[in-house]
Amino acid sequence: xxxxxxxxxxxxxxxxxxxxxxxxxxxxxxxxxxxxxxxxxxxxxxxxxxxxxxxxxxxxxxxxxxxxxxxxxxxxxxxxxxxxxxxxxxxxxxxxxxxxxxxxxxxxxxxxxxxxxxxxxxxxxxxxxxxxxxxxxxxxxxxxxxxxxxxxxxxxxxxxxxxxxxxxxxxxxxxxxxxxxxxxxxxxxxxxxxxxxxxxxxxxxxxxxxxxxxxxxxxxxxxxxxxxxxxxxxxxxxxxxxxxxxxxxxxxxxxxxxxxxxxxxxxxxxxxxxxxxxxxxxxxxxxxxxxxxxxxxxxxxxxxxxxxxxxxxxxxxxxxxxxxxxxxxxxxxxxxxxxxxxxxxxxxxxxxxxxxxxxxxxxxxxxxxxxxxxxxxxxxxxxxxxxxxxxxxxxxxxxxxxxxxxxxxxxxxxxxxxxxxxxxxxxxxxxxxxxxxxxxxxxxxxxxxxxxxxxxxxxxxxxxxxxxxxxxxxxxxxxxxxxxxxx
Amino acid sequence: xxxxxxxxxxxxxxxxxxxxxxxxxxxxxxxxxxxxxxxxxxxxxxxxxxxxxxxxxxxxxxxxxxxxxxxxxxxxxxxxxxxxxxxxxxxxxxxxxxxxxxxxxxxxxxxxxxxxxxxxxxxxxxxxxxxxxxxxxxxxxxxxxxxxxxxxxxxxxxxxxxxxxxxxxxxxxxxxxxxxxxxxxxxxxxxxxxxxxxxxxxxxxxxxxxxxxxxxxxxxxxxxxxxxxxxxxxxxxxxxxxxxxxxxxxxxxxxxxxxxxxxxxxxxxxxxxxxxxxxxxxxxxxxxxxxxxxxxxxxxxxxxxxxxxxxxxxxxxxxxxxxxxxxxxxxxxxxxxxxxxxxxxxxxxxxxxxxxxxxxxxxxxxxxxxxxxxxxxxxxxxxxxxxxxxxxxxxxxxxxxxxxxxxxxxxxxxxxxxxxxxxxxxxxxxxxxxxxxxxxxxxxxxxxxxxxxxxxxxxxxxxxxxxxxxxxxxxxxxxxxxxxxxx
Numbered sequence: 001x002x003x004x005x006x007x008x009x010x011x012x013x014x015x016x017x018x019x020x021x022x023x024x025x026x027x028x029x030x031x032x033x034x035x036x037x038x039x040x041x042x043x044x045x046x047x048x049x050x051x052x053x054x055x056x057x058x059x060x061x062x063x064x065x066x067x068x069x070x071x072x073x074x075x076x077x078x079x080x081x082x083x084x085x086x087x088x089x090x091x092x093x094x095x096x097x098x099x100x101x102x103x104x105x106x107x108x109x110x111x112x113x114x115x116x117x118x119x120x121x122x123x124x125x126x127x128x129x130x131x132x133x134x135x136x137x138x139x140x141x142x143x144x145x146x147x148x149x150x151x152x153x154x155x156x157x158x159x160x161x162x163x164x165x166x167x168x169x170x171x172x173x174x175x176x177x178x179x180x181x182x183x184x185x186x187x188x189x190x191x192x193x194x195x196x197x198x199x200x201x202x203x204x205x206x207x208x209x210x211x212x213x214x215x216x217x218x219x220x221x222x223x224x225x226x227x228x229x230x231x232x233x234x235x236x237x238x239x240x241x242x243x244x245x246x247x248x249x250x251x252x253x254x255x256x257x258x259x260x261x262x263x264x265x266x267x268x269x270x271x272x273x274x275x276x277x278x279x280x281x282x283x284x285x286x287x288x289x290x291x292x293x294x295x296x297x298x299x300x301x302x303x304x305x306x307x308x309x310x311x312x313x314x315x316x317x318x319x320x321x322x323x324x325x326x327x328x329x330x331x332x333x334x335x336x337x338x339x340x341x342x343x344x345x346x347x348x349x350x351x352x353x354x355x356x357x358x359x360x361x362x363x364x365x366x367x368x369x370x371x372x373x374x375x376x377x378x379x380x381x382x383x384x385x386x387x388x389x390x391x392x393x394x395x396x397x398x399x400x401x402x403x404x405x406x407x408x409x410x411x412x413x414x415x416x417x418x419x420x421x422x423x424x425x426x427x428x429x430x431x432x433x434x435x436x437x438x439x440x441x442x443x444x445x446x447x448x449x450x451x452x453x454x455x456x457x458x459x460x461x462x463x464x465x466x467x468x469x470x471x472x473x474x475x476x477x478x479x480x481x482x483x484x485x486x487x
Numbered sequence: 488x489x490x491x492x493x494x495x496x497x498x499x500x501x502x503x504x505x506x507x508x509x510x511x512x513x514x515x516x517x518x519x520x521x522x523x524x525x526x527x528x529x530x531x532x533x534x535x536x537x538x539x540x541x542x543x544x545x546x547x548x549x550x551x552x553x554x555x556x557x558x559x560x561x562x563x564x565x566x567x568x569x570x571x572x573x574x575x576x577x578x579x580x581x582x583x584x585x586x587x588x589x590x591x592x593x594x595x596x597x598x599x600x601x602x603x604x605x606x607x608x609x610x611x612x613x614x615x616x617x618x619x620x621x622x623x624x625x626x627x628x629x630x631x632x633x634x635x636x637x638x639x640x641x642x643x644x645x646x647x648x649x650x651x652x653x654x655x656x657x658x659x660x661x662x663x664x665x666x667x668x669x670x671x672x673x674x675x676x677x678x679x680x681x682x683x684x685x686x687x688x689x690x691x692x693x694x695x696x697x698x699x700x701x702x703x704x705x706x707x708x709x710x711x712x713x714x715x716x717x718x719x720x721x722x723x724x725x726x727x728x729x730x731x732x733x734x735x736x737x738x739x740x741x742x743x744x745x746x747x748x749x750x751x752x753x754x755x756x757x758x759x760x761x762x763x764x765x766x767x768x769x770x771x772x773x774x775x776x777x778x779x780x781x782x783x784x785x786x787x788x789x790x791x792x793x794x795x796x797x798x799x800x801x802x803x804x805x806x807x808x809x810x811x812x813x814x815x816x817x818x819x820x821x822x823x824x825x826x827x828x829x830x831x832x833x834x835x836x837x838x839x840x841x842x843x844x845x846x847x848x849x850x851x852x853x854x855x856x857x858x859x860x861x862x863x864x865x866x867x868x869x870x871x872x873x874x875x876x877x878x879x880x881x882x883x884x885x886x887x888x889x890x891x892x893x894x895x896x897x898x899x900x901x902x903x904x905x906x907x908x909x910x911x912x913x914x915x916x917x918x919x920x921x922x923x924x925x926x927x928x929x930x931x932x933x934x935x936x937x938x939x940x941x942x943x944x945x946x947x948x949x950x951x952x953x954x955x956x957x958x959x960x961x962x963x964x965x966x967x968x969x970x971x972x973x974x
Binding site for chain 1: 519573577606608673798808824832
């Protein structure tokens with residue numbers, strides 16, 4: 001039987017070249033069992049005319065399918081579905097009739113119910129996206145990233161791509177982090193004191209698993225990164241939220257039974273405060289006295305475009321009490337999922353074993369691509385470019401916020417990518433955010449950052465990492481108008 | 488001051504084009520602070536002559552660095568390190584003076600001490616690598632994988648690459664799994680019943696976290712995949728190892744208090760047994776009776792080159808009691824780290840929340856590349872090609888094993904990629920493996936697969952997934968000789 005050209009249709013949502021789309025139509029037809037072994041394909045002339053493309057496009061797609069044994073040619077009589085083509089199974093797929101399991105009983109542990117994600121997925125469609133932590137594609141050096149990815153996919157590197165590293169990392173990436181990235185934060189570490197993670201989130205999660213138990217106490221900053229609070233809640237340790245001030249975490253407020261402190265000294269999340277040197281030294285002295293450990297999340301240190309960043313807290317650590325977390329995800333792009341843990345070998349050994357059990361290792365191809373992007377200097381060039389753009393945006397934004405009399409609660413002395421904002425106490429920024437959304441303005445309500453049952457509702461975060469400078473004035477204007485109009 | 492051409496040296500281990508290596512030398516010199524702002528670079532003529540390359544190579548590297556603001560040109564007087572170049576920090580990096588922490592106390596939970604990885608990392612350097620689970624690069628379709636990766640890095644797809652998916656997956660990959668992959672295993676599932684994981688390892692780990700507690704009992708096959716036993720040991724549940732026979736796991740041996748059964752019905756690991764239909768039905772009936780759940784690891788079902796695979800156990804599941812685990816890692820390549828979980832929505836919801844807490848989501852670029860590779864039919868073509876090669880290797884191997892009188896304990900009726908082997912009871916295959924290693928032969932001792940304190944030592948696994956057919960006869964010959972010579 002011949003397959004009619006009429007059974008081919010363009011899928012309006014399909015991507016890729018026309019040739020690839022034609023290949024895909026035929027491969028899917030064979031894999032799904034619609035086209036069967038021995039059936040004749042339409043001639044290239046007929047199919048070309050039906051689909052409105054040139055014959056050579058059809059011929060090239062057929063040639064590819066021929067090479068992959070999906071189709072075979074029989075002399076001059078044309079192409080047929082090959083005897084060797086993948087065949088559909090000889091049984092029918094069925095759907096589970098009914099879910100009869102009592103899942104409320106069957107689930108041993110629950111992980112859902114944490115802080116919901118507050119950013120709409122279609123944030124790109126809003127005119128004024130003052131949201132945090134999404135990459136601005138216009139700043140990203142996609143051309144060079146693509147070149148590095150290609151190099152990492154090349155013949156020479158192919159084994160780095162296919163290899164099961166078991167519990168190890170790409171040695172090239174580890175070497176770059178040890179020799180270049182960490183020294184810029186004042187840290188010297190050996191390769192066996194570094195572990196690559198699936199972003200900073202994964203590093204925080206591992207540190208919590210290794211250092212905490214149900215009987216231990218973790219001190220966290222209040223407000224803090226909501227996902228950190230979720231991670232610690234899941235670990236069932238005791239939580240001690242410590243209110244931060246304009247200098248970040250005050251170590252004198254830590255309870256005496258503290259086992260682990262989670263802190264963001266370079267750039268407190270979300271208030272943007274930077275911890276002064278004296279307070280860092282006090283924190284380290286207190287850690288020694290009370291024998292606790294510190295997990296330092298050094299997020300966003302690269303965005304220090306106003307003045308040079310101070311060295312990491314870890315660089316002052318004389319005792320090996322600080323576990324350091326760095327990340328390429330935020331500044332490269334969040335979808336990359338690449339960060340790292342730095343700490344004493346006994347800790348890194350446990351983290352390596354845990355990671356191996358949970359997921360083995362971050363994919364080799366991504367590690368190698370990042371290693372090239374870093375070692376060719378593209379990463380630092382990108383950071384400079386982003387810093388310049390953020391500097392401009394920040395100036396425009398600060399002027400607009402001041403002009404409209406909006407209250408800045410924190411703005412980061414080194415730079416960063418956001419302002420921490422405050423309204424009058426009776427304003428609920430959740431309601432404000434909803435009203436703004438209908439006007440194309442996205443802001444982040446502040447309540448999820450706080451740990452209390454009844455968190456303050458009059459804070460919000462305004463980021464400039466995803467919004468172009470040209471939109472900032474109008475966006476802030478809309479924000480001020482909405483805030484000042486009766487609810 | 489001018490930077491002397493003499494300070495440039497080729498790194499004999501460097502990769503990439505000459506132009507990229509020159510760029511890297513200069514970028515690293517600037518980033519490390521060896522080359523300082525305002526210093527003059529050697530002329531392209533001098534550097535070309537010193538490094539023994541053409542001037543155009545130097546000029547192109549300089550042009551790239553110019554575009555990235557590492558260097559600036561001053562009219563005709565040459566290139567200088569730019570004022571805007573990334574600058575080294577103005578503090579010195581220090582190393583922690585001493586690790587004064589008592590880590591035996593500081594570690595809340597330990598994860599090290601599981602089954603060590605038994606394969607040498609340099610397995611490629613051995614002549615006869617009868618080892619399992621490493622990709623044979625000669626079979627892999629690297630050209631098309633590269634094309635798919637390039638497409639996924641293209642402008643149209645760039646947002647899929649950069650986006651933080653939060654807790655979601657690439658919709659294209661989920662759609663392909665739902666529409667094409669699962670129906671081939673007899674399974675129909677909705678997108679919200681599927682979650683992408685970092686390989687099968689990550690899927691097994693998540694299932695254990697969600698379904699088990701310290702008070703629950705997990706039944707596992709004995710022997711089984713050693714990493715599964717490590718995962719369950721870490722979860723501190725009760726473990727019930729059930730000896731498998733030539734039909735796999737006998738459900739009548741399950742203890743009455745079983746909460747979750749972990750099984751590999753298609754292809755028992757490591758004995759290669761396939762569970763017959765009657766036993767599958769008995770297992771499902773028993774699960775309903777005793778109200779337990781089943782985690783099905785459907786690994787290696789694609790390698791059914793001898794006869795069509797039977798449908799997955801999940802396809803017979805009328806109650807929603809089976810959690811299904813599939814993986815692209817083993818057949819594509821282990822470094823890819825891509826698998827999936829299929830189960831009722833209440834379970835997948837928890838897995839999604841757990842994954843989000845642990846690592847957010849598998850990197851978008853890898854998901855999209857796999858989606859293209861699958862939907863263009865390259866994956867099935869690859870499976871066919873691998874199946875043919877494995878079929879040949881298996882025939883050669885079976886003949887050699889029989890000719891040398893070696894005892895095959897299991898060999899997989901559908902195909903697979905390994906033989907499960909047995910020696911006389913007094914042989915320790917660990918010692919055998921060490922003796923063979925010095926002769927260039929790699930085999931896997933069987934003891935780590937068993938759960939007992941004193942496991943049987945006379946089993947081993949011989950895989951043909953990484954060894955070419957031409958080497959098999961000689962390798963088996965060496966193995967037989969060594970086995971038969973006095974220890």
